[in-house]
Amino acid sequence: xxxxxxxxxxxxxxxxxxxxxxxxxxxxxxxxxxxxxxxxxxxxxxxxxxxxxxxxxxxxxxxxxxxxxxxxxxxxxxxxxxxxxxxxxxxxxxxxxxxxxxxxxxxxxxxxxxxxxxxxxxxxxxxxxxxxxxxxxxxx
Amino acid sequence: xxxxxxxxxxxxxxxxxxxxxxxxxxxxxxxxxxxxxxxxxxxxxxxxxxxxxxxxxxxxxxxxxxxxxxxxxxxxxxxxxxxxxxxxxxxxxxxxxxxxxxxxxxxxxxxxxxxxxxxxxxxxxxxxxxxxxxxxxxxx
Numbered sequence: 001x002x003x004x005x006x007x008x009x010x011x012x013x014x015x016x017x018x019x020x021x022x023x024x025x026x027x028x029x030x031x032x033x034x035x036x037x038x039x040x041x042x043x044x045x046x047x048x049x050x051x052x053x054x055x056x057x058x059x060x061x062x063x064x065x066x067x068x069x070x071x072x073x074x075x076x077x078x079x080x081x082x083x084x085x086x087x088x089x090x091x092x093x094x095x096x097x098x099x100x101x102x103x104x105x106x107x108x109x110x111x112x113x114x115x116x117x118x119x120x121x122x123x124x125x126x127x128x129x130x131x132x133x134x135x136x137x138x139x140x
Numbered sequence: 141x142x143x144x145x146x147x148x149x150x151x152x153x154x155x156x157x158x159x160x161x162x163x164x165x166x167x168x169x170x171x172x173x174x175x176x177x178x179x180x181x182x183x184x185x186x187x188x189x190x191x192x193x194x195x196x197x198x199x200x201x202x203x204x205x206x207x208x209x210x211x212x213x214x215x216x217x218x219x220x221x222x223x224x225x226x227x228x229x230x231x232x233x234x235x236x237x238x239x240x241x242x243x244x245x246x247x248x249x250x251x252x253x254x255x256x257x258x259x260x261x262x263x264x265x266x267x268x269x270x271x272x273x274x275x276x277x278x279x280x
Binding site for chain 2: 023028029030038113114
């Protein structure tokens with residue numbers, strides 16, 4: 001629908017394939033009634049949900065557990081003005097089941113920073129949207 | 141305050157210096173009561189506000205004109221697990237003054253995609269926060 005503007009809308013499978021190629025995305029949520037965003041490294045689980053690993057007592061966990069958030073990842077090349085972005089929108093929940101926590105401790109993401117009393121946060125991929133910018137120049 | 145966790149908090153001047161080094165950031169806002177995020181190219185104005193250029197009739201303009209939004213930019217190196225992120229939080233407003241619009245048409249950002257009836261959106265840099273990840277490994 002955006003083809004004439006230099007956009008191409010990506011389908012869910014294309015979005016998930018691209019998401020798997022980058023290590024860092026951004027959690028988008030609300031904190032004290034203001035829009036908030038935090039970059040985090042992540043991985044995709046077998047059911048295509050987004051997995052983060054953080055400290056149990058972190059402000060992020062307090063803000064997003066049980067709440068619908070957006071998770072964005074992208075990759076752009078300034079030289080060609082092209083790239084893609086994908087947004088997953090869904091409920092974030094801390095993984096509480098011991099067997100599931102144990103599985104993710106082996107297979108899930110490792111935080112890039114020191115964490116304490118690690119928890120995994122799962123963001124369900126209820127809505128997955130994405131678009132590709134194909135390098136069409138603007139009006140300059 | 142996060143030094144032991146591999147974080148370093150950046151001051152406002154460091155944040156603005158880093159922001160000026162990357163062409164793309166992400167507008168974080170609310171759309172139909174859900175968290176939303178859109179990558180856009182941008183530039184910094186002389187007063188350190190963030191400038192975007194988009195179509196007057198775009199959904200982004202309808203969603204953010206007059207509203208407090210967050211604007212995030214970052215740069216990470218997966219090989220060293222290091223990098224930085226900066227978040228500007230402030231009111232977004234469409235530039236309506238003709239002389240100001242004319243000045244920004246010369247000096248402001250050029251959209252990477254085709255736009256119609258271009259407008260500039262200014263995000264005031266009321267609150268500027270940032271942090272650097274210095275490559276400390278996690279608990280894996």
